[in-house]
Amino acid sequence: MELPLPTTERRACGAAVALAAAAVAALLLLAPRTTLWDRDESRFARSAVEMLSSGDYLVPTFAGELRPHKPPLLPWLMAFSAGVLGPTATAFRLWSALAHGASVLLTFVAGRRLAGGRAALLGAAFLALSPLALLEGAAATADAVLLAGLTGVLAVFADAAVSGVRDRHYVLGALSSAVAQLAKGPVALALPLLGLGGALLLAPTALPERRRLAGLLAVASALGLLPVLGWGLLADAATNGRLLPAAIGTHVIGRTLAPMEGHGSGLFAGPLYYGVVLLAGFAPFTLFLPGALARARSRSALAPGARAILLGSALAPFLLFAVVATKLPHYLLPAFPALALLAGEAAESGERRGLAAGGLLLAPVVVVLLAALAFLAAFPPLAGLRAPAAAAFVAVSAETALAAAFLRSGRSRPAAMALLSGTAAAFAATAGLGLPALEEWKPVPRLAADARRAVGEAPAATFGFEEPSVFVHFGPGPVERLGTEADAARWARRAGPGLLVTTRAGLENLVAREGLLPLVPVAWRGGINVSKGAPVELVALARGIP
Secondary structure (H helix, E strand, C coil), X not given: CCCCCCHHHHHHHHHHHHHHHHHHHHHHHHHHHCCCCCCHHHHHHHHHHHHHHHCCCCCCEECCEECCCCCCHHHHHHHXXXXXXXXXXXXXXXXXXXXXXXXXXXXXXXXXXXXCHHHHHHHHHHHHHCHHHHHHHHCCCCHHHHHHHHHHHHHHHHHHHHHCCCHHXXXXXXXXXXXXXXXXXXXXXXXXXXXXXXXXXXXHHHCCCHHHHHHHHHHHHHHHHHHHHHHHHHHHHHCCCCHHHHHHHHHHHHHHHCCECCEECCHHHHHHHHHHHHHHHCCCHHHHHHHHHHHHHHCCCCCHHHHHHHHHHHHHHHHHHHHCCECCHHHXXXXXXXXXXXXXXXXXXXXXXXXXXHHHHHHHHHHHHHHHHHHHHHCCCCHHHHHHHHHHHHHHHHHHHHHHHHHHCCCHHXXXXXXXXXXXXXXXXXXXHHHHHHHHHCHHHHHHXXXXXXXXXXXXXXXXXXXXXXXXXXXXXXXXXXXXXXHHHHHHCCCCCEEEEEEHHHHHHHHHHHCCCCCEEEEEEEEEECCCCEEEEEEEEEECCC
């Protein structure tokens, strides 16, 4: 029988629920203000649309071809919300927003057991507003859902470590592990085993029920693996043995041994790469990380078991992904709940050790950010960026000045609150106002709208430009890929209406190789190929119209 929560604990729980709800609401308000970004958002969205259209929920596809990159949890969820809400940006981003809120709440649940309610609430707020976590919570990708599952595993393990292993821990641990593994695959199995298993090995006396906790971790991980294995075997059989070799051989082993799509660095550059990601992605709350490290080393703050669990969970992503050849910023995200709780506990305690080092870590990020915002406010490449950049500049300057003033008087908690308030204001300005302004740089959504107004619904094809957004905005029907000028010429001479998307250079090559074709230009748009960061000029041509 559990005792009633003290009043302060109840208030902290209520505040955590309100914080998570506010984070979800903010992300859902942002979701329809910008179209999907290439490449990952558009890939996931198109995969969900194809599931919904074909009725085949077993084998994920993109543009009609097998997509073995990830297990299918996110496309399943997106297909459901798109079926209810329509294929909109909000429908596709809904689950990331909900998952971000769940991660915030679960971080509090774990922290309440390991560090106390007030520190847990501060840590949950740090996670809610850390830039990398916010970015993934706003994006229609699998990483926010992965984080929610992994944070659930952490919360279950923390509760079991403090209150003793109970039957409910096996059920909740397996469910959390299954969510994480169905979202992202083997990495969701490896990280808890490495982080929490490492805590059990390196601090055996700190966790009295070490054997039972090890059994809980093993059983929950194995049970969470079963749905992924079941889906994988069925899908592999449905694809005549093509899915698992591609999923495991290419996207797990291959990604580990060699950089994919140019995302990689040498083995020794890995710690430096993820150090930079931490500085930018966790700012401004990196201010409190050196103090958290000092408290962990002094062994006078957190209980030994709590310290082992949080340090293991924070270090596991660094250790694992430093040796993986493919490197991307969001790979570090699973470390953030534990880092947020360590930083929150240090800030709540009034820890002054390490603040100078924290300031040195934060200072270059603030300087670079303020310089970039000042430049955008003074010389905006798009007029719509001037006001958001100016507002964010004011917010960041104010939070930095206030935090510094509070820290000089030894008040770390008010300093943390100043950083949280300023970061929230800067996010509202840049994301709420700045991101919609960037729509002018996206050529595909505007090209599709212009072409549909001119021609209406017609089968589409693409030649020489296969960014995933083409398949989203020129759908929901099939978008045919044309590999050569001869293929494009044959397509142009078919009977019936159709729309061809190509680049200006692609059109010039097509005309030079095949001569004049029965195609009529109906739309043209210039902008930025976001995936490559390069200018692009796109044209839509119609066939079969008067």
